[in-house]
Amino acid sequence: MFKKIAVICALKNHQAQKIKNELLKKYSFFDLDIDKQSSIQKAYDQQIDLIIAIGGDGLMLRILHAFEKKPIAVYGLNCGTIGFLMNSYNHDLVLENIAVAEIARIHPLRMNAWDINQQVHSFIAINEIALLRQTNQACKIRIVINQQERLACLMADGVMVATPAGSTAYNLSAGGPIIPFGAEILALTPISSFRPRKWNGALLPANCKVIFEILEPQSRSVSATADSREVRDVIKVEVFQELKTNFEILFDNNHSLEERIIREQFMN
Secondary structure (H helix, E strand, C coil), X not given: CCCCEEEEECCCCXXXXXXXXXXXXXXXXXXXXXXXXHHHHHHHHCCCCEEEEEECHHHHHHHHHHCCCCCCEEEEEECCCCCCCCECCCCCCHHHHHHCCEEEEECCEEEEEEECCCCEEEEEECCEEEEEECCCCCEEEEEEECCEEEEEEEEEEEEEEECCCCCCCHHHHCCCCCCCCCCCEEEEEEEEEEECCCXXXXXXXXXXXXXXXXXXXXXXXXXXXXXXXXXXXXXEEEEEECCCXXXXXXXCCCCXXXXXXXXXXXXX
């Protein structure tokens, strides 16, 4: 299925480097460095159609973002801490596992954020888009969904919109729900909500548009992040599903993303 395969590993992870060297020695894979722009162009020039990411979920997200303008399928091998988006490493079965792997197709979220200077910043997120207070004061945020006001004022440390793939990450830590993959639902989750005190968030259709308007931005400044990309001092943030972009992540047979999300809900 895949004709040209490249390998990228977490540079500061000795185990990941060891696995990469084993794979390069055994197979005719291309060696790429995620920190070099030339490697990204090389992947396109060589018509790479699969990248093996050796590390953790952080590396997976970096690779997806690095190739977001023209996505390349990614198969992850876990050498990190959690590895929710990764697979177990078996030296003798790498190609066999890839051949029968299940492909999860993910549409990211698009964030358009306006700062206090009226400049617009646009990024995509695979996991979540989060708004966070920048000072010791709680932020005040008006929430509009599909042009209808749903909360006149949320007073909290912040709020986020998470995808099903990201629902087990920051969203879960903040008390948000785990969403089955393929449910076409997004999680709107407050972070340490003060008012309304009993509001625990909401589940939204994936095709809706969410607008956050920052109240009192001068005294209650707020930042917005799309995964790891941050915009400071925002006054308005628009969030919606980016259907033009389609990421493909490979998971070992019988260990699909759907199965991992179900399993996560029964772990202690």
